[in-house]
Amino acid sequence: MKILAFDTSNVALSVAVLDNEHLLATQTTNIKRNHSSQLMPIIDQTIKTSGLDINDIDRIVVAEGPGSYTGLRIAVTTAKTLAYAVNAELIGVSSLALLAQNDTQDGIVAPFFNARQGNVFAGIYEKKGSKLTTLVEDQHISFEDLLNHINQIGKPVNFITTDFEDFRESIENTLVVPSSHLDGWNALPNAYFLGLMGLKKNELENVYTAVPQYLRVTEAERNWKDQHPNDVRSGSYVRQID
């Protein structure tokens, strides 16, 4: 099976092409550049370097979130349109679970992204080899609550994040279990791992209905729901008129 995998959920952009477990080519950038301009050319280069054509791809694996809303939109729109256009299977993988794969040792892993105002997008996983078990689902959570979850689990934790320094003090003050962390290069997404995760996953996404996992409703919708608790609409707010 030929696989194209990519992640643009944060500043880094990572693309890989695999033939089953075998890596053919990969490229990762970590520059604050526009993913919209960069993603397709890098996909094209990576596929060409692999000696393949986009039409050879059997499965497309995308990091579906959480992360930057703009980055997720570019990745998921590109993934679902490519999958539709070349009739490939579409697989979505958590961008946090992907980061957890960077941990080379077994144990508790807590990948997270800074979501500002003291909040993070985070999940807590237990890693055994390449097998991940979810202990706390990916969510938008205050950093304090994340640390409470980790304290409750009561085992040493390995944080994976490029935003470690923003939370160092908070960790030192609140965490009661031993901790370590991966940051910098070690906390960047690796699309090769994404491809491997997508290879093992059996739940296919529908190319029409697939959307990013934002893990957060918009502020406008949150406010509206607060003001209209009984106004429940069944079905979509979008209507086809032609």
Place this chain on the structure above:
Amino acid sequence: MGTSKLILAIESSCDETSVAVVKNGNEILSNFIATQIDSHQRFGGVVPEVASRHHIEQITLGIDQALKKAAVEPDDLDAVAVTYGPGLVGALLVGVSAAKSFAYAHNLPLIPVNHMAGHIYAARFVKPIVFPSLALLVSGGHTELVYMPAENVFKIIGETRDDAAGEAYDKIGRVLGMKYPAGKNIDELAHQGHDTFNFPRAMEHDDNFDFSFSGLKSAFINTVHHADQIGEELDRKDLAASFQQSVVDVIVSKTKRACEQLDIKQLILAGGVAANQGLRETLDSMIKKDLPELDFVKAPLKLCGDNGAMIGAAGYVAMQHGESADLTLNADPSLEFDWEPDAVR
């Protein structure tokens, strides 16, 4: 028919996800449109993040539906055209990402289209554009006069200095307790009332082709608030009629002057507010009376709002002129035509 060109055109700049298949820039084979109005109505206006999220829900379905309805296979297509600006950046990015992906997968040329050129070229489905031509573009985001000395050349000679006309409609609609978008409601109400309030006609006689609607909006709001304070009930029909007359008077008199000063053969009315009956009728009668030689083309009512077909029409012309983009194409939310206010003098 070997020379006929088929374009798949994608539009997602605001709150409509639309994908069309257009033949030779003037024949619509399909025009899928999914509107988000019901969603944004909750918030009284378009919320960009919500709009972007809805576009992703619809985009692949839209491409598929457009192709199926047109009974066209990807291999039959000659190009993919897409709106890359102006508009909401997150919304534009969905269309641009999808267009690039589809064009790449099927090895098709990618044609970047200015959304405003699309609005103008909606007229192409009525009849060919004759140059030099002048377009009056009126929508929720724009009010501008665009001079087109030749095909594929667009020069702004005047535009709004503050609110777009459509924006002013929505704002006063809110004051009258109307649902977003209010344009159609106000238009209908205006037809039942009379211009009794005589609101200001800003910049009507200034020596330029710019517009301003914020003064009118304030005058309207002050009138309503003042009446509320003293417990006086104002006639909503007359309020709507007076507001609309002021907007229409300014637009029509500036347009008339531009038509007279430019040596144009055709006037095109396009954009979301081009569906406004008051504006259509007043322009019709002004041209009949003052500029009987001028060819006046109104974008079809169904194509005044945002749609993929108009992008396919503009994309066809851009393609004839050798325009194309590579895979680095990005959204440009503040894309504008060249600004040339002195084209007339």
